[in-house]
Amino acid sequence: MKVALVHDWLTGMRGGEKVLEVFCELFPKADIFTLIHAPGSVSKLIEDRIIRTSFLQKIPSIQKNYRYSLPLMPRAIESFDLSGYDLVISTSHCVAKGAVPGPNAKHVCYCFTPMRYIWDQFDSYFGPERAGWAVRTAINALRSSLQKWDRASSSRVHHFLADSNYVAKRIKSFYNRDAEVIYPHADTEFYTTGPSPLKEDFYLIVSALAPYKKLELAVQAFNNLGKRLKIIGSGPSLASLKAKASPNIEFLGWRSNEEIRNHYRACRALIFPGTEDFGIVPLEAMACGKPVIAFGEGGALETVQENISGVFFKESSSKSLAQAIQSFEKISWDPSKIRGHAEAFSRKNFVASLKSFFDKILSA
Template sequence: MHEWLTEWGGSEDCLRAILQCLPQAQVFATIDFLSEANRRRLGAAAIRTTFLQKFPGARTRFWNYLPITALAVESHDLRDAQVIVSSSHAFAKGVITTAEQLHLSYVYSPMRYAWDLHHQYLEDYGLQRGVKGMLARYMFHRLRQWDRASANNVDAFMAISHHVRRRIWRAYRRPARVVYPPVAVDRFALQERKEDHYVTVSRLVSYKRVDLMLEAFRQLPDRKLVVIGDGPEAAKLRARCPPNVTLMGWQPHEVVQQQLGAARAFIFAAQEDFGISPVEAQACGTPVIAYGVGGSEETVRDVRTQAQPTGLLFDAQTPAALAAAVRDFDTHATAIDPHACRAWAETFAEPRFRREFAECLALALDAFRRDPAQVEAAVVRG
């Protein structure tokens, strides 16, 4: 059970890898508007959708149907399944199950707009005040209630990072086992020779904090930053872009690979659940300068505290802190070996994911046959 299939992203890569572990599985989703090329990446699995598939504007304005998405997920009839795997960052884990079914949930995040990023979403969409704001707050309140209640349908949780594992405990009071998502490191080549520019690859949305990067590099006029990506914040960022920052927009993989490989360092200012782009940069042998909260704590080895370092972490989500980190990086850059970056990135490669996911499934099945009450302990303890 996957959330929705609209564009290809990190969760779809996880779904693809899960299906390689479960080649006979059938896929369920609320909606499916993947291109034919992307759908082929999921293999031969049939995809069943919900009534939302035929609703007007479902492809481009799916958020309009947020209040009834839980109902759509619950409409899936999974009675014939023996094992259910939900690939969830919002609603997917809420499928209705029976006592005879094993349900494992691979969680990218508890519902962000209902929990950690609740106030930021209200601010971004101008819903802090007024009647619309009150209705939005009530809707998110009900979603939190449903989200917590639907966690009872899950026998065991897997989390994409220790950061998400802590958030699962905060939201649901349930333990989880960490299984890092697969990163396609083999699509990126190691490049030892670096140029003088910095780079970031990001969807241009508010929580990615590309605005922070622009302001930091405004304070660093002798350094150049290349920003690759597109999104709803593009026009706003273009209007405030300093002359030493280049906004390239969306670029094909070949350009991303070239820019990542040639960059002096990769810049990452978001608080992410995991963060695939920094690992891809390290696969190119490129160090990462990252905000050290969230997934970055697990994917970047700080040059000041760890052996075989792969980057530098800064501790405040402000332009001044990032600018200081870039300056500090100059004094440590020679201590970071591109080969160490590549070797660390390879520990997040897809074979590791498939091996650990298959192990969790085997442990869960064995425990479920003996005593369903022991499934969670078996998976979490390994």
């Protein structure tokens, strides 16, 4: 059986690429098709595959500016010739699920999310405070046609998998398709409590610094509380967040996995202020025995166990977050129970769930 793996783009090792790694292990002879590939940006397991890119790869500086090519992405993903493959697996948060399978092939999409920026989170990316007039005007003109393509191309998928019940509901809402939920994994073998418990007097954020992450809520809350906050990450919101932050807030940039693990182990808790489709970072922190203070919406409701591995704040406001932090500090936390909860999301369990799913559909 010939297998094709279709991924939106390969420009770094994030949660989506860690899922792709698992598919590479399950289907060791599969070829990879992706819009853009920055060589050396992903793991050896992925880099060692045959990687076929689209015509977008030829555009100068595309590896840094690929997001501006959004209007061309549907055509680019459709340009791949997948006619010789029996099974197509797309791992999609943008256009990968729009790949065209051969007439006798099965197409399974592991959907991280329908495209946020053309559906329900449009203003988070292209609102007046996020983008200039020219960009907003152009995207508004294209939004309707992108939505039509996104909905129509969902019919090319025979089986949808979703990374959370939250995403499954969005798939139903936008595509009118049912999805089976298989939670992705956290690296619970790497992220551990360590040889001895650590606790320093700071809170932690590990995140891309992007508008939809709602990090400004955390900055405002910690400005008001005066407590220490360390932020690991980089992205387009860095300058505006720094401009608003008090001296008790440190911006550390991206750090190595080992440094991130050390910060998880040492912090009081992880702050998770946005609405995420799933969210690997809270599970990494919990695997290190540290609780999470999360906004009570989206995938966090499926990964954080209230008063066991974390607490929720109910309103998307700095005041609500500050109140949750104050409530959190009155609770006694058990690192072993927090760690035990995270272990349910191990790589072993993820692989077993995927194997069971593919055994079922391929034998049908």
